[in-house]
Amino acid sequence: MGNARTMDDVFSAIGADLRAALDRDPAARGAADVILSYPGFHAIVAHRFIHALHRSGLPLLPRWLSNVNRFLTGIEIHPNARIGRGFFIDHGMGVVIGETAEVGDNCTIYQSVTLGGTSLSRGKRHPTLGNNVTVGVGAAVLGNITIGDNAKIGGGSVVVRDVPANATAVGVPAKIVMKDGVAVSAAPEEETWSWVI
Ligand SMILES: CC(C)(COP(=O)(O)OP(=O)(O)OC[C@H]1O[C@@H](n2cnc3c(N)ncnc32)[C@H](O)[C@@H]1OP(=O)(O)O)[C@@H](O)C(=O)NCCC(=O)NCCS
Numbered sequence: 001m002g003n004a005r006t007m008d009d010v011f012s013a014i015g016a017d018l019r020a021a022l023d024r025d026p027a028a029r030g031a032a033d034v035i036l037s038y039p040g041f042h043a044i045v046a047h048r049f050i051h052a053l054h055r056s057g058l059p060l061l062p063r064w065l066s067n068v069n070r071f072l073t074g075i076e077i078h079p080n081a082r083i084g085r086g087f088f089i090d091h092g093m094g095v096v097i098g099e100t101a102e103v104g105d106n107c108t109i110y111q112s113v114t115l116g117g118t119s120l121s122r123g124k125r126h127p128t129l130g131n132n133v134t135v136g137v138g139a140a141v142l143g144n145i146t147i148g149d150n151a152k153i154g155g156g157s158v159v160v161r162d163v164p165a166n167a168t169a170v171g172v173p174a175k176i177v178m179k180d181g182v183a184v185s186a187a188p189e190e191e192t193w194s195w196v197i
Contacts, residue, residue, distance in 0.1 A: 010048045016085035016105075017044050024088050024108055040089030043075035047083065054079035081115075084131065091137075100124045100144075104131035110155070111137055118143040118160070130165065152178075 021034040021041050028034055034041050046069040054062040062079035070076040074093035077083070081097045084105035089095055094112035097103070100123070101115040109115075113135045117125035127141045130148050135141060136155030147153065148165030157174040168178035176184050 007052070010052055013048055013085045014045050017041060017048075017087055020086040020088040020106065020108070025090060038092075039073040039075060040092035040095075043069055043073040043077060043089060043092060043095075044083065044087050046073075047077045047079075047081070050077075050079045051081070051083075081126075098126035101126035102128040104129055104133065104149070106131055107133045107135075109135040110139075113138065114140045114142070116140060116142050127159075 018031060018034055018041065021038055022028050022031065025034075028038075046065070050062045050065045050069065053065070066077060066079050075089060075095045077095075077097045078099040078101070080099045081101045081103070083097070083103045084107065086106040087103060088108045089110075090108065091111035095109060096114045096116060098115055098117050100117070103115070107129050115127050115129070115135075119125040124144050127143065128146045129135070129141075130146070130151065132150045133147050133153070134151075135147075135153045136157065138155055139153045139157045139159065141147060141153060141159045143160055145160065145162050147159070147163045148167065150166045151163045152168040153159055153163070153174065154168065154170030156172070157170050158172040159169055159174040161173070163169045163174070163176065164179065166180045167176050169176050178184060
């Protein structure tokens with residue numbers, strides 16, 4: 001996962017990122033459109049090289065370059081974040097991906113998503129996303145939690161617990177509303193609240 005070791009890996013991942021934008025954005029008008037006009041694509045391309053520099057042990061420069069990347073795209077990705085192939089950041093402004101975040105293959109995130117930490121300790125403190133995960137606009141996924149393969153996180157949600165594979169989680173704090181294509185009913189106390197309101 002997000003573990004490019006050679007320049008071949010980097011270029012191969014970038015090719016997959018380009019295809020991801022073309023496949024997942026109905027507004028994309030072709031490769032030139034994405035290459036010229038998609039800040040989410042620019043940010044992940046830059047990150048692939050910055051991450052390779054970071055893995056080589058180079059001090060300071062990767063962090064500075066990621067700051068330049070943020071200045072140019074509005075997307076902040078820590079050089080250490082491990083991001084799988086076929087990653088698509090749509091729109092992108094305000095996205096933050098923390099130092100120990102891990103993202104599987106073929107994930108999609110929208111503007112203002114945070115993959116953030118909840119702890120000040122230096123260890124693993126950011127989320128791990130499986131493959132084919134979608135995180136909706138403005139969602140915050142916080143802490144050393146795992147979002148399973150094919151999971152969907154609703155726009156505006158705040159996720160602080162693991163989400164299983166093939167589930168949809170929405171709300172603040174996020175609750176599972178769908179699992180394996182079947183609606184999951186709310187807990188009794190939540191039904192009471194909707195009745196009171
Ligand atoms: C979470 C999401 C993927 C669910 O889509 P879906 O599988 O079609 O599910 P539904 O729309 O049938 O919603 C299922 C339930 O969750 C609720 N829900 C859906 N999205 C929600 C959200 N973001 N916040 C709170 N509740 C939400 C629905 O109201 C519905 O509740 P109900 O069963 O009580 O009526 C989708 O709503 C979403 O938020 N996608 C993000 C898209 C995005 O970020 N777009 C940005 C484009 S710029």
